[in-house]
Amino acid sequence: xxxxxFYVTTPIYYPNDIPxxxxxxxxxxxxxxxxxxxxxxxxxxxxxxxxxxxxxxxEAAEKAGKKPKEFVDxxxxxxxxxxKKLNINYDRFIRTTDKDxxxxxxxxxxxxxxxxxxxxxxxxxxYCVACERYYTEKELENGNCPIHKRPAILLKEDSYFFRLxxxxxxxxxxxxxxxxxxxxxSRRNEVISRVKEGLRDFSISRTSFDWGxxxxxxxxxVCYVWFDALLNYYSATKENGYWPADAHLMAKDIVWFHAVxxxxxxxxxxxxxxxxxxxxxxxxxxxxxxxKSRGKIINVDELVSLTKNSDSVRYFxxxxxxxxxxxxxxxxxxxxxxxxxxxxxLGNLISRVSGxxxxxxxxxxxxxLAKKMNIKKxxxxxxxxxxxxxxxxxxxxxxxxxxxxxxxxxxxTKNKKVLYELADSIKIIAILLYPFIPESCEKIxxxxxxxxxFKELKTPLKISKIQKGEHLFSPVEYKKEDKQKRDKGLQKxxxxxxxxxVNNEKINKQVLIHKIMEGIAEVDFSDWQKIDLRVAQIKxxxxxxxADKLWKLKLxxxxxxxxxxxxxxxxxxxxxxxxxxxxxYFTNLKPRILKGVESQGMLLAATNSDHTKxxxxxxxxxxxxxxxxxx
Numbered sequence: 120x121x122x123x124x125f126y127v128t129t130p131i132y133y134p135n136d137i138p139x140x141x142x143x144x145x146x147x148x149x150x151x152x153x154x155x156x157x158x159x160x161x162x163x164x165x166x167x168x169x170x171x172x173x174x175x176x177x178e179a180a181e182k183a184g185k186k187p188k189e190f191v192d193x194x195x196x197x198x199x200x201x202x203k204k205l206n207i208n209y210d211r212f213i214r215t216t217d218k219d220x221x222x223x224x225x226x227x228x229x230x231x232x233x234x235x236x237x238x239x240x241x242x243x244x245x246y247c248v249a250c251e252r253y254y255t256e257k258e259l260e261n262g263n264c265p266i267h268k269r270p271a272i273l274l275k276e277d278s279y280f281f282r283l284x285x286x287x288x289x290x291x292x293x294x295x296x297x298x299x300x301x302x303x304x305s306r307r308n309e310v311i312s313r314v315k316e317g318l319r320d321f322s323i324s325r326t327s328f329d330w331g332x333x334x335x336x337x338x339x340x341v342c343y344v345w346f347d348a349l350l351n352y353y354s355a356t357k358e359n360g361y362w363p364a365d366a367h368l369m370a371k372d373i374v375w376f377h378a379v380x381x382x383x384x385x386x387x388x389x390x391x392x393x394x395x396x397x398x399x400x401x402x403x404x405x406x407x408x409x410x411k412s413r414g415k416i417i418n419v420d421e422l423v424s425l426t427k428n429s430d431s432v433r434y435f436x437x438x439x440x441x442x443x444x445x446x447x448x449x450x451x452x453x454x455x456x457x458x459x460x461x462x463x464x465l466g467n468l469i470s471r472v473s474g475x476x477x478x479x480x481x482x483x484x485x486x487x488l489a490k491k492m493n494i495k496k497x498x499x500x501x502x503x504x505x506x507x508x509x510x511x512x513x514x515x516x517x518x519x520x521x522x523x524x525x526x527x528x529x530x531x532t533k534n535k536k537v538l539y540e541l542a543d544s545i546k547i548i549a550i551l552l553y554p555f556i557p558e559s560c561e562k563i564x565x566x567x568x569x570x571x572x573f574k575e576l577k578t579p580l581k582i583s584k585i586q587k588g589e590h591l592f593s594p595v596e597y598k599k600e601d602k603q604k605r606d607k608g609l610q611k612x613x614x615x616x617x618x619x620x621v622n623n624e625k626i627n628k629q630v631l632i633h634k635i636m637e638g639i640a641e642v643d644f645s646d647w648q649k650i651d652l653r654v655a656q657i658k659x660x661x662x663x664x665x666a667d668k669l670w671k672l673k674l675x676x677x678x679x680x681x682x683x684x685x686x687x688x689x690x691x692x693x694x695x696x697x698x699x700x701x702x703x704y705f706t707n708l709k710p711r712i713l714k715g716v717e718s719q720g721m722l723l724a725a726t727n728s729d730h731t732k733x734x735x736x737x738x739x740x741x742x743x744x745x746x747x748x749x750x
Contacts, residue, residue: 125161126361130369131170134194135179137418138201154554158573164361168213173344177330187330201419213355223354225335236387242278242322245271278322286383287318303443306398310378349381364393400445430556431457437506454597466592472541474587482535486543492516543580652749655704660694666714677746685718691733
């Protein structure tokens with residue numbers, strides 16, 4: 120029999136930023152789908168990649184003082200490394216600068232032009248560089264892009280246009296005849312409603328920049344990035360027979376391009392259109408929109424570092440929300456899922472059962488416990504992209520298995536048949552969970568001696584020597600006070616580049632300070648507002664009876680008057696070193712009695728990890744007046 124094929128794609132990502140939780144979610148979903156269909160015996164092709172042309176990339180390269188190709192070549196490893204850390208098993212990483220892709224884009228452009236669906240004209244409109252698209256005034260929000268919240272700029276240029284208006288009726292027919300084409304239904308209804316309002320031809324070329332694929336019929340123009348980018352799904356598979364795609368994955372902000380532009384382009388070129396578009400919502404971060412400039416971002420390295428386990432990230436992102444809806448990422452939610460479900464439920468089951476088997480052994484028998492796991496329902500849920508419900512089915516079964524251990528009291532009965540039922544059930548659990556948490560399931564398979572494929576679900580587990588081994592997952596402690604200690608999007612390389620710019624006097628020093636504060640702030644803005652830090656000057660230094668470490672300091676805090684504090688810096692600073700020294704004073708702390716002295720606040724100091732060195736934090740500028748507020 121001929122093996123069935125299944126083709127799944129992510130969108131291709133702009134490489135001008137480091138992959139964050141939003142990129143991770145889309146790519147993990149694609150990987151889960153890919154692994155699921157491979158287990159079912161399909162010949163799967165999984166495509167991801169990067170969208171490297173356009174004005175946005177050219178401008179970013181120019182700011183970095185590099186040529187566009189050089190610029191993107193240096194960024195691509197960040198994406199590949201991120202996907203490696205998340206255990207993403209793609210078949211091809213396509214780049215729109217790949218020669219085979221550029222060749223096919225030009226072939227399609229020529230075919231559509233020869234058909235009469237591309238014509239020359241002049242365009243004037245409001246353009247968002249970040250989106251690489253034009254907007255009508257109605258679509259803008261107070262003149263700003265509705266997605267990036269930046270002002271749209273007025274562009275005027277000669278351009279070639281694609282006759283999108285010609286395909287309005289055909290697109291509506293497509294949606295009617297193929298109701299599964301756009302998933303979920305809410306997104307389908309939105310698209311249909313907008314298409315019914317009418318379609319405008321869209322510009323497919325640019326002359327205001329030259330970083331792109333040249334039009335084959337007019338070399339003065341480069342191809343509009345969206346006409347170029349969408350064709351990656353076809354160009355990657357034109358020669359290997361996987362087209363059309365079974366599942367296109369994307370976030371809701373780009374559904375219009377994929378549900379309207381893309382099928383119309385394919386109709387014009389005489390190419391089959393994909394079978395299904397899978398549209399998911401946005402991820403927010405602690406209830407706020409992901410934004411690098413606002414410090415609301417968490418990249419892949421940070422995601423994995425929170426539990427030091429990529430499977431935890433994969434599990435959380437698919438378990439925590441309904442596919443198609445918006446989700447909110449928080450460190451606490453991730454750690455709660457990790458500890459509550461992966462450590463305490465799955466990990467505990469593996470540890471207890473393997474330990475009991477090591478002690479008492481196995482005796483083969485019919486696995487009645489396995490009937491509690493509805494594998495058919497699990498498969499249907501995955502095929503309908505209800506990942507959260509599918510995972511719930513498996514973890515309900517894990518709960519039953521843990522209850523079975525308690526109910527049967529194996530440590531008293533030493534029942535080898537019950538242990539066999541549990542071991543065989545663990546095999547089922549690991550095979551079903553493999554698309555979601557592959558690394559952990561591979562460890563289970565090795566420990567219990569079985570292969571991961573769906574055929575094994577119906578094959579009884581072989582009797583073998585099973586040892587307890589290490590715990591599958593390690594508990595993670597959630598510390599609220601450490602929550603903001605991550606670098607929020609301002610990476611080491613960004614800081615180095617900013618410093619170079621300062622050295623070259625290309626940007627204002629205050630801009631640098633602002634950006635660094637955005638990137639590495641360790642408190643929420645609301646928390647920062649509660650802190651009252653002032654410039655203060657030490658006027659007197661006194662001994663405190665029976666205090667080996669404390670100095671009593673009298674401070675001049677300008678408009679706040681005099682204050683007294685106790686500071687544990689005696690072994691690091693002599694009296695004469697402190698007199699008239701300016702410091703940073705923390706004013707609004709509740710007074711404390713130390714060695715009989717009321718201390719009215721604290722000073723700021725830096726210390727090494729073993730507290731053998733302490734340095735007072737002082738204003739850099741000696742002209743700072745006493746009482747000035749640090750802000």
